[in-house]
Amino acid sequence: MERKTGKECTADQQLPALGIGPYLELMDKTAVQDADRKSIRMGLVMLWLSDNILDVMDVDLAPFGITESKLDMLLLLMLHDGRELVTPSAIADRLGIRRASVTALLDWLEKRGWVSREQSARDRRMIHVRITPEGRALVDQVLPTFWSTCASLLDDLDAEERKVFEKILSKLHQSIEKKVGVGR
Amino acid sequence: MERKTGKECTADQQLPALGIGPYLELMDKTAVQDADRKSIRMGLVMLWLSDNILDVMDVDLAPFGITESKLDMLLLLMLHDGRELVTPSAIADRLGIRRASVTALLDWLEKRGWVSREQSARDRRMIHVRITPEGRALVDQVLPTFWSTCASLLDDLDAEERKVFEKILSKLHQSIEKKVGVGR
DNA sequence: CCAAATAGTTAGATTATCTAACTATGACTA
DNA sequence: TAGTCATAGTTAGATAATCTAACTATTTGG
Numbered sequence: 115m116e117r118k119t120g121k122e123c124t125a126d127q128q129l130p131a132l133g134i135g136p137y138l139e140l141m142d143k144t145a146v147q148d149a150d151r152k153s154i155r156m157g158l159v160m161l162w163l164s165d166n167i168l169d170v171m172d173v174d175l176a177p178f179g180i181t182e183s184k185l186d187m188l189l190l191l192m193l194h195d196g197r198e199l200v201t202p203s204a205i206a207d208r209l210g211i212r213r214a215s216v217t218a219l220l221d222w223l224e225k226r227g228w229v230s231r232e233q234s235a236r237d238r239r240m241i242h243v244r245i246t247p248e249g250r251a252l253v254d255q256v257l258p259t260f261w262s263t264c265a266s267l268l269d270d271l272d273a274e275e276r277k278v279f280e281k282i283l284s285k286l287h288q289s290i291e292k293k294v295g296v297g298r
Numbered sequence: 299m300e301r302k303t304g305k306e307c308t309a310d311q312q313l314p315a316l317g318i319g320p321y322l323e324l325m326d327k328t329a330v331q332d333a334d335r336k337s338i339r340m341g342l343v344m345l346w347l348s349d350n351i352l353d354v355m356d357v358d359l360a361p362f363g364i365t366e367s368k369l370d371m372l373l374l375l376m377l378h379d380g381r382e383l384v385t386p387s388a389i390a391d392r393l394g395i396r397r398a399s400v401t402a403l404l405d406w407l408e409k410r411g412w413v414s415r416e417q418s419a420r421d422r423r424m425i426h427v428r429i430t431p432e433g434r435a436l437v438d439q440v441l442p443t444f445w446s447t448c449a450s451l452l453d454d455l456d457a458e459e460r461k462v463f464e465k466i467l468s469k470l471h472q473s474i475e476k477k478v479g480v481g482r
Numbered sequence: 483c484c485a486a487a488t489a490g491t492t493a494g495a496t497t498a499t500c501t502a503a504c505t506a507t508g509a510c511t512a
Numbered sequence: 513t514a515g516t517c518a519t520a521g522t523t524a525g526a527t528a529a530t531c532t533a534a535c536t537a538t539t540t541g542g
Contacts, residue, residue, distance in 0.1 A: 139377055153460070166477075166478050168352075202490065203489060203490080214492080218529080218530085240488090257328055261330055264337070265337035266477075283343045290354065293450075294354060386522095387520060398500075423519065423521070424521085
């Protein structure tokens with residue numbers, strides 16, 4: 115909980131946010147019903163973990179010159195390649211972002227030659243987006259790291275813990291899906 | 299796993315990223331050792347949860363016109379108020395961000411009257427940052443929501459599950475702390 | 483045939499970061 | 513004490529990932 119002081123931070127990367135300590139301290143001062151304390155404490159850890167897990171992935175992907183959002187898009191294209199024609203609108207739907215954001219992402223990926231755009235002949239408003247061989251090569255290169263980073267999140271859990279955690283995770287998944295799903 | 303299609307997304311808020319489904323599909327196509335599959339799958343869920351947990355908190359804080367980063371800073375100031383003089387450098391250290399970023403955050407908070415800056419008399423290079431009564435009022439107003447959002451993350455877990463999850467969380471906490479701690 | 487819907491882009495904004503360079507100021511040393 | 517070095521904070525300028533609103537084609541349906 116205590117931050118190491120001393121040596122100056124020289125990182126050239128994004129660093130995670132405030133630890134949990136200060137929050138716990140504040141919670142103890144705040145009038146919170148005793149029964150809730152444990153849940154809150156666990157929620158705080160989950161929040162902290164969330165920040166830092168994303169950070170770990172960011173850092174691991176960085177050497178490949180790609181971010182999670184962009185990898186998401188490439189994977190999506192890879193998955194549909196050959197099978198279906200993918201349009202920016204469809205991508206926006208799938209990724210849950212706006213069409214304008216997709217345009218920006220595609221511009222970036224296209225500039226690097228990882229995706230290509232082609233106007234549809236049937237409906238000239240539409241664009242077909244495809245991953246290029248270079249894009250595919252990049253993904254092939256990144257995936258092993260991606261998988262191993264995913265798996266490494268559980269490194270310190272033993273077999274028994276993994277077993278129970280699996281069930282808990284799936285409950286949490288559903289639970290959060292319900293929450294974020296509201297209003298859509 | 300499957301996205302609801304149909305109704306157009308009309309949200310005026312940030313939406314979470316690609317679900318897990320596409321990743322699982324890709325994993326199955328990729329040459330991954332069978333033993334790892336389960337860990338990877340769980341890691342993927344953790345990644346998804348991370349994105350979405352932060353999102354839930356963002357959404358819950360939004361009505362107060364504040365974000366987690368800014369709340370972090372206010373809480374830090376609140377905690378030290380009266381006890382210690384807090385400088386931007388110290389804040390940067392505590393939050394793990396650069397001094398320049400602290401300047402930006404403070405500018406924003408100061409503009410709204412939630413913090414104040416005052417030059418130190420003893421060392422005129424230094425600035426003392428304080429939370430204002432208005433800032434304190436804001437925090438008092440936000441905290442109940444913050445706590446309840448934290449606690450609500452565990453809503454769907456029963457007593458038994460919470461008990462085991464607590465241990466798992468603390469292991470994960472340590473484990474990730476070790477990872478992000480490397481190189482600092 | 484024309485109005486309305488749809489697809490994609492552009493323009494401009496926000497949030498949260500970063501690095502590098504700059505301005506004071508203080509501290510130590512020759 | 514003058515000169516150099518270190519420290520504190522800010523500024524300037526960049527990037528990433530988003531958003532909204534307005535715009536341009538193009539298609540569709542009455």
